Amino acid sequence: MNFPTEPATPNALKPTVISPRALFAVSSLGLGHATRSLVLINAFLAQGYQITIVSTGNALAFLRLELADNPAIDWQDREDYPPLERGTGWRFYRFLIFDLFKTWVLIQKEHRQFEHSATEYDFVFSDGRYGFYSRWTPSFILSHQIAFIPPKGLQEISWLSDHLNATALKKFDQIFIPDYPCPSSNLTGNLSHTPVLNDAKNQYIGILSSYPHLEMNQDIDYLFVISGYLQEHKETFVKNLLLQARYLPGIKVFILGDPAANIEQYAEFQKDNLIIHPLASGQLRQELFGRAKCIISRAGYTT
Known part of the structure; x- marks a missing residue:
């Protein structure tokens, strides 16, 4: 039987830590x-x-x-x-x-x-x-x-x-x-x-929210969030909102809540003062909510 020729180092004696x-x-x-x-x-x-x-x-x-x-x-x-x-x-x-x-x-x-x-x-x-x-x-x-x-x-x-x-x-x-x-x-x-x-x-347990309060310059006049469980007729619903948003003054931003959304079908609505995001996550999501003066949401329970 072969034995190690040098004593084990302290690190070798440490037990393996298994993460929960x-x-x-x-x-x-x-x-x-x-x-x-x-x-x-x-x-x-x-x-x-x-x-x-x-x-x-x-x-x-x-x-x-x-x-x-x-x-x-x-x-x-x-x-x-x-x-x-x-x-x-x-x-x-x-x-x-x-x-x-x-x-x-x-x-x-x-x-x-x-x-x-x-x-x-x-x-x-x-x-x-x-x-x-x-x-x-x-x-x-x-x-x-x-x-x-x-x-x-x-x-x-x-x-x-x-x-x-x-x-x-x-x-x-x-x-x-x-x-x-x-x-x-x-x-x-x-x-x-x-x-x-x-x-x-x-x-x-109270309310769970992943939206921290951010002190930011509020340069978005209207933020539209298409959230909640909405499957059927979503395209028609979004287009109707975009049509109505034309009559609102200022900067308007839409979040469609769908990473697979085809933005090209809404190309006629996109202007310098109207921006469409398929999905907003991470820092962008936090910033858009922090910058909005008014949030208009087709919301589910959590939003």
């Missing part, structure tokens, strides 16, 4: 899930965590831009649930039934897949991805939508949708609600203040 690991599963239905999860992701990166981010679509593209080239992050692109707001008239209800079933199938699928790797993480944090929980690993979910406001004709079964949603949320060790606990002074009203939470482990 966490998985963040972020919904891609709108950008709000990504912007609010970004606050938490940055906080755990600062604590030395190795982080896996699971998302897809615009949400994944946004997070990649915000956290570009960070060696502590592993990226996974996984299919998200279908939209639940497709179609109009009777087609809406047909799509709703189909998409609810597909959502249930995808939740079961992602849960089975995650269970195989759950023990690799110190905890898992989900923002709108219901299948990322485990009996082996501490599992947390962030959600402001505990109850639902059903579409016309389905109000009588709202109790059923609320209890089904609560049952899914209770599979997590803790439900974090980005709102205030006061029933009369909050953002979401009955969406996050509902009796179905009474026997669930939950905590109201």
Whole structure:
């Protein structure tokens, strides 16, 4: 047996330090899930965590831009649930039934897949991805939508949708609600203040925002932010806004919230005093909000 001829150095005797690991599963239905999860992701990166981010679509593209080239992050692109707001008239209800079933199938699928790797993480944090929980690993979910406001004709079964949603949320060790606990002074009203939470482990954590206040020269008169979950008819919606913006004086800036947006289709609207960005992230995002005198937003909950 060969032995080393020289004594081991102190560095050789130091134990290997293994960084803690966490998985963040972020919904891609709108950008709000990504912007609010970004606050938490940055906080755990600062604590030395190795982080896996699971998302897809615009949400994944946004997070990649915000956290570009960070060696502590592993990226996974996984299919998200279908939209639940497709179609109009009777087609809406047909799509709703189909998409609810597909959502249930995808939740079961992602849960089975995650269970195989759950023990690799110190905890898992989900923002709108219901299948990322485990009996082996501490599992947390962030959600402001505990109850639902059903579409016309389905109000009588709202109790059923609320209890089904609560049952899914209770599979997590803790439900974090980005709102205030006061029933009369909050953002979401009955969406996050509902009796179905009474026997669930939950905590109201206030507002999560990735927008710091910046003291800047406010040289943008109107900032239009096309945010929230908006899929169908978005092109028509944006063009109508651009047409109306022509009549506003001063500098106008549009953020479309879609990295894949084809700016050429809006070329006729772009002038010296009207600028269009497909997506704004990082320092540009902070600066545009800081420079705006007035923000006009087609917003989701988070924006």
